[in-house]
Amino acid sequence: MALLEIHGLIKDFGGLRANDDISITMERGELVGLIGPNGAGKTTLFNCVSGLHPVTSGRVMFDGQDITDLKAHEVARLGLARTFQVYVASGDLNVEENVMVGCFMRTRSPSRARARANEILKDLNLHDLSEFRVSELTVAAQKRVTMATALGSDPKLLLLDEVAAGLNPSEIEEIMADIRHVHEDMGVTVMLIEHVMELVMKVSDRVIVLDSGKKIAEGDPETIVEDPRVIKAYLGERYVREHGGDIG
Ligand SMILES: Nc1ncnc2c1ncn2[C@@H]1O[C@H](COP(=O)(O)OP(=O)(O)O)[C@@H](O)[C@H]1O
Numbered sequence: 487m488a489l490l491e492i493h494g495l496i497k498d499f500g501g502l503r504a505n506d507d508i509s510i511t512m513e514r515g516e517l518v519g520l521i522g523p524n525g526a527g528k529t530t531l532f533n534c535v536s537g538l539h540p541v542t543s544g545r546v547m548f549d550g551q552d553i554t555d556l557k558a559h560e561v562a563r564l565g566l567a568r569t570f571q572v573y574v575a576s577g578d579l580n581v582e583e584n585v586m587v588g589c590f591m592r593t594r595s596p597s598r599a600r601a602r603a604n605e606i607l608k609d610l611n612l613h614d615l616s617e618f619r620v621s622e623l624t625v626a627a628q629k630r631v632t633m634a635t636a637l638g639s640d641p642k643l644l645l646l647d648e649v650a651a652g653l654n655p656s657e658i659e660e661i662m663a664d665i666r667h668v669h670e671d672m673g674v675t676v677m678l679i680e681h682v683m684e685l686v687m688k689v690s691d692r693v694i695v696l697d698s699g700k701k702i703a704e705g706d707p708e709t710i711v712e713d714p715r716v717i718k719a720y721l722g723e724r725y726v727r728e729h730g731g732d733i734g
């Protein structure tokens with residue numbers, strides 16, 4: 487049984503079809519990259535899958551259960567966690583407390599939530615920042631804290647929405663290491679929306695491309711970078727000229 491199955495998902499906003507008949511299957515243990523130009527419908531797909539937006543039609547199955555009509559907190563409780571493209575830091579909370587918010591999905595006990603939060607912070611090398619308020623951190627550190635908070639609920643599936651946007655190359659290396667750690671060592675299945683191609687092409691087992699609400703391509707990174715539809719819709723000739731088939 488697949489971990490996630492999206493069947494013919496359609497999402498309309500008034501007259502705009504933001505997701506147009508999208509079907510995606512994800513197996514346990516996969517790391518899937520979701521790419522496409524701005525406005526392609528990537529974040530909308532996350533919003534529909536995670537219960538934030540009602541779908542117009544289609545079905546979403548998670549871990550053997552139909553979650554299409556569930557609310558966001560119900561979906562989260564089943565083990566599907568996400569980060570948000572625009573992170574609104576809980577300014578009054580420090581890093582440890584932020585991660586504890588995620589942990590309260592699994593336990594009511596503050597001491598257990600604190601213990602789990604500290605394990606995750608150590609795991610992601612964020613422990614030194616525990617006492618800082620999130621609003622005092624760099625953007626890069628804030629993004630890593632959002633990931634740590636999402637992990638607080640011990641998810642089976644983690645949806646990451648542009649966690650590397652706006653980071654410099656060394657910060658991208660760091661967050662890439664975090665993503666690999668979450669995927670390989672913590673065993674979490676991951677789907678990530680990302681514009682930083684160096685990251686998405688290096689870490690993904692499979693890449694899915696959206697354009698104008700439609701899924702236009704799907705395959706391993708090597709195949710995707712050479713797909714003429716993907717080059718035309720998104721990557722552009724320049725990317726291919728500069729990187730060729732060399733994506734490592
Ligand atoms: N809450 C909303 N209300 C109306 N239109 C929306 C809403 N969210 C997204 N859209 C529209 O849906 C389309 C897809 O947006 P989005 O999913 O954010 O794209 P992406 O994440 O790929 O950049 C865009 O045209 C956007 O303006």
Ligand SMILES: [Mg+2]
Pocket residue numbers: 528529530571
């Ligand atoms: Mg988006």
